[in-house]
Amino acid sequence: MSGPDLPWTPAPSAATADSLLPAAAASLEAELEWLASCLQARLGSYFGTPPSSPALPVDAPLLGQPGCPYAAAVQGHGLDPAERLVLALALAPSLRPQLLDVLWSPNTSIQRPYTEFGAIGGGPVCLPSGETACFLLAGDALALRLAAMRRLAPESRLARQDVLRVGPPAMSGSAGIPVSPLAGPLQVSPRFLAEALPGLPLPVSGEAGLPARRVFSGLGWHDLVLPAQTLAQLEDIALWLTHGHTLLHEWGLGRRSAPGHVSLFHGPSGTGKTLSAGLLGQRCGREVWRVDLSQVSSKYIGETEKNLARLFEAAEQAGWILFFDEADALFGKRTGVSDAHDRYANQEVSYLLQRIEAFAGVVILATNLRHNIDDAFLRRFHSVVAFPMPKAAERLRLWQESIPAAARLDPAIDLAALARRHEISGGTLLNVVRHACLQALGRGDTTLRPTDLDEGLRRELLKEGRTS
Incomplete structure (x- = not known):
């Protein structure tokens, strides 16, 4: 699944990324408020008397400010209001997780969450699925649901341009039969995030779809x-x-x-x-x-x-x-x-x-x-x-730089002698220092003693099949 053939541009510096934050925050704030209004309107119409299912419950706001990378990315991919709404829904667990708590509301007649809401539970926040997007866009209207399903299909613009996809659905029952092709979580692609929100490594579910x-x-x-x-x-x-x-x-x-x-x-x-x-x-x-x-x-x-x-x-x-x-x-x-x-x-x-x-x-x-x-x-x-094993001079520097500033070395400890005597890697050395610091904290003091380091060394060398 490939997106548009766009050249890579260097990641912005920290200062540049910081300067983009106000514009991005303003755009995302408007999108999330729109999402909240759409959710409220959809739930109100769905549970109304009589129930109704308008195509989009609330009109989309104007998109972004000059210089806003999120607005530029959305416009660059040509996303329409329905696609923007699905994108905001997918970003909500990272940006405003409490906004989706209403989707966990239990159905009192069956004593479990509403199936049609499609919320994925089991974690600290509610995750929206493809079913959630269909409910938001269509309510109970079958024709609108079919149109929403097309927007989430593997050949849709959202997936084709690698903006967003529906992840693998959960499996149900001993036979491992999928609940629904749309029951998987909405996943924003890392590529789109790098384009739309540079310098903000959001832990959204899109990263879970990559083997890295x-x-x-x-x-x-x-x-x-x-x-x-x-x-x-x-x-x-x-x-x-x-x-x-x-x-x-x-x-x-x-x-x-x-x-x-x-x-x-x-x-x-x-x-x-x-x-x-x-x-x-x-x-x-x-x-x-x-x-x-x-x-x-x-x-x-x-x-x-x-x-x-x-x-x-x-x-x-x-x-x-x-x-x-x-x-x-x-x-x-x-x-x-x-x-x-x-x-x-x-x-x-x-x-x-x-x-x-x-x-x-x-x-x-x-x-x-x-x-x-x-x-x-x-x-x-x-x-x-x-990357060879460090020599004695390098090991001495590693010993010196690994000791925390809050810790104090016992005067009997000779780091130079330790560096000459024990040929160990930086990772092993750090494990020794960690052991010694924990022993000091366990005693309630800040002094690292020779016996602490000796025991840490003995344990690490034993792990490597060596003796001191």
């Missing part, structure tokens, strides 16, 4: 403790993120080169591969999404390709960095084909490689063991970045 999750970090680029060569290679990727578009399109290299950049991060667990990917995105104003390989692969033929297609389309439009962890699960050394399952697995890998090579962005593949990656795949990568 966004990577966040509270650290900064200066917190990276890595060898100079590794940092230099990361700087090269940052240069691509900043100047790749100019290189390909203004300097003309795009005629001879792939449109994106593919990098392999390899090294032991806890050496900073995921952190580095997250900080690259933070530094260059890009979101980083970690791909869940368990959600990508499907036992149903063709589903894996659909999952990947949606992911890459969303990432390309929004300018995301895609981060594949444990990449050797897909790019490991190949064995002979013995059955249809092996042949199809090879087809999945080939399809993924095609999507990666055609992706006009940055893809980072991570593995703990480089030698597990097939050499045929290695040749396709633009850079291979090593």
